[in-house]
Amino acid sequence: MKQRIPSVRGMLAAPAPARATTAANSLVLAERLAAELGPRAVSTDPRKLLKASSDWSRMSPVLMEKVPPGRYLADVLVRPATGEQVARVLQLAYELDLPVTPRGAGTGNYGQATPFDGGVLLDLRALDAVEVGAPAADGSGTLTAGAGARLTAVDAAARAAGRDIWIFPSTKGSTIGGFIAGGSAGTGTIERGTTTDGWVTAVTVAPMDGSGRLTTHTGEAMAPYLHTYGVTGILTEVTVRTDPARDWVAVYASFAAYADLVAVHRSLLDLPVLPRLASADEPALVASLPAPFPLDATRHSLRVIAEASTVEELCARVVAAGGAVVAVLEDYAATDLLSSMSYNHPVYFRQRAGHPCFHMETGGLAIWDDPDAVRAIYPGTLLHLELMARAPLAMVVGEYESEEQVLAGLPRFDAIGMGVHSPHQWYVDRSVELARETARTTDPKGLLNPGKLVAAPPVDTRVTIGAR
Numbered sequence: 063m064k065q066r067i068p069s070v071r072g073m074l075a076a077p078a079p080a081r082a083t084t085a086a087n088s089l090v091l092a093e094r095l096a097a098e099l100g101p102r103a104v105s106t107d108p109r110k111l112l113k114a115s116s117d118w119s120r121m122s123p124v125l126m127e128k129v130p131p132g133r134y135l136a137d138v139l140v141r142p143a144t145g146e147q148v149a150r151v152l153q154l155a156y157e158l159d160l161p162v163t164p165r166g167a168g169t170g171n172y173g174q175a176t177p178f179d180g181g182v183l184l185d186l187r188a189l190d191a192v193e194v195g196a197p198a199a200d201g202s203g204t205l206t207a208g209a210g211a212r213l214t215a216v217d218a219a220a221r222a223a224g225r226d227i228w229i230f231p232s233t234k235g236s237t238i239g240g241f242i243a244g245g246s247a248g249t250g251t252i253e254r255g256t257t258t259d260g261w262v263t264a265v266t267v268a269p270m271d272g273s274g275r276l277t278t279h280t281g282e283a284m285a286p287y288l289h290t291y292g293v294t295g296i297l298t299e300v301t302v303r304t305d306p307a308r309d310w311v312a313v314y315a316s317f318a319a320y321a322d323l324v325a326v327h328r329s330l331l332d333l334p335v336l337p338r339l340a341s342a343d344e345p346a347l348v349a350s351l352p353a354p355f356p357l358d359a360t361r362h363s364l365r366v367i368a369e370a371s372t373v374e375e376l377c378a379r380v381v382a383a384g385g386a387v388v389a390v391l392e393d394y395a396a397t398d399l400l401s402s403m404s405y406n407h408p409v410y411f412r413q414r415a416g417h418p419c420f421h422m423e424t425g426g427l428a429i430w431d432d433p434d435a436v437r438a439i440y441p442g443t444l445l446h447l448e449l450m451a452r453a454p455l456a457m458v459v460g461e462y463e464s465e466e467q468v469l470a471g472l473p474r475f476d477a478i479g480m481g482v483h484s485p486h487q488w489y490v491d492r493s494v495e496l497a498r499e500t501a502r503t504t505d506p507k508g509l510l511n512p513g514k515l516v517a518a519p520p521v522d523t524r525v526t527i528g529a530r
């Protein structure tokens with residue numbers, strides 16, 4: 063049975079319309095859009111609605127209880143093909159007081175694309191054009207993509223033009239708009255930071271103000287649209303920075319002891335060219351990683367996307383620390399496979415292997431210097447490590463007991479000087495005041511992605527790490 067989460071955003075203006083009215087008006091919208099955009103752009107097929115109304119929040123046992131697939135369903139699925147069509151859909155939805163929840167590839171982890179109030183599910187994947195700009199004399203460059211372009215396609219277009227995009231997540235099949243609106247860190251983060259650290263240079267946005275227009279923002283004016291889950295407007299096109307393409311190599315190493323692994327992991331920040339990614343796992347997590355060859359699950363695994371000229375030095379450091387170089391794969395596709403075992407993917411692989419678990423996103427030097435203090439926070443803790451510019455990140459993987467147990471860990475991370483962010487809640491947790499202020503103009507009826515932008519979320523939404 064569907065439950066309804068009261069849309070606190072609705073309190074900005076009018077209260078959210080009754081559910082029955084939403085369902086009826088969705089059918090009106092479906093008919094009008096089928097006539098304007100063509101029947102293929104609209105669907106009320108229950109199977110498609112079921113699939114599109116949930117995301118990868120199934121990775122969280124907390125969210126599996128709160129937002130299981132099927133509990134909240136959109137009434138109509140709309141698939142516009144251009145920015146102008148997105149603007150038109152919003153104009154009609156505004157007239158009919160219909161909630162609109164944007165969706166890219168649905169790989170978000172937090173339930174942040176769940177259509178709590180029904181209405182329109184806006185599938186943006188048909189906005190998939192990619193145009194790579196010519197580089198400037200200093201080597202800098204940009205690329206412009208439709209918000210629904212998948213990062214696999216965006217990266218392929220960039221590489222074909224001799225460019226690297228700055229960052230992409232471990233779910234490379236996600237859309238660039240979804241990554242900018244809902245993701246944060248990934249491959250490239252060590253050198254280039256997160257999605258809000260200067261990567262994005264322009265966003266074109268459809269506001270939910272009845273105007274049917276598109277607006278383009280650059281510089282500081284983009285802030286309300288980055289990592290705010292579409293509550294301030296729908297991204298239709300984005301421009302991001304590129305670097306000259308580098309020769310990336312996938313390096314696999316293994317270590318008998320955590321301390322040896324750490325010695326190399328922390329030394330990577332001194333390499334002459336920073337690695338694109340540096341993931342590491344304790345043995346119990348190694349067992350379920352889908353590497354291109356069997357990994358030794360009795361040893362700690364380090365996997366680095368290193369620039370070719372640094373590989374010799376990296377391998378020497380591995381050996382000097384008592385580790386073993388397991389493989390050096392020079393094919394770019396091999397670096398993609400390595401990337402798909404990064405960030406929270408190892409958590410998913412462990413769950414898929416039959417081990418129920420949850421994870422907490424954390425960061426700080428204690429991961430390297432005092433791992434036992436980190437391990438003491440949750441029972442049965444396993445550590446998956448990543449690297450940022452100054453410190454490591456860790457997906458702290460624990461045995462799940464209850465939401466209370468998960469949340470009780472948050473202040474304990476504070477106590478050992480670690481940053482933390484809980485992936486077990488769906489609320490906009492960055493730029494919250496800015497988003498609320500912007501939405502008063504861009505979404506005066508409070509119809510965009512209801513239930514995500516809340517003044518006082520009922521759960522802990524602290525973000526004290528620089529990623530996610």
Ligand SMILES: Cc1cc2nc3c(=O)[nH]c(=O)nc-3n(C[C@H](O)[C@H](O)[C@H](O)COP(=O)(O)OP(=O)(O)OC[C@H]3O[C@@H](n4cnc5c(N)ncnc54)[C@H](O)[C@@H]3O)c2cc1C
Pocket residue numbers: 117118121163164165166167168169170171174175186209210230231232233235236237238239240241242243244245246247248249290291292293295296297298404405406407410511530
């Ligand atoms: C196994 C796994 C690993 C992951 N690893 C990473 C990682 O390494 N780094 C990382 O940052 N994230 C990671 N994520 C989370 C997720 O992949 C990212 O948030 C992702 O980039 C979202 O892209 P998407 O296209 O799937 O967006 P969706 O999940 O469809 O949407 C994400 C959010 O953005 C909104 N949205 C989507 N498109 C638009 C748009 N055009 N305009 C406005 N709002 C929009 C949605 O409503 C939702 O709130 C991972 C997820 C999984 C399941």
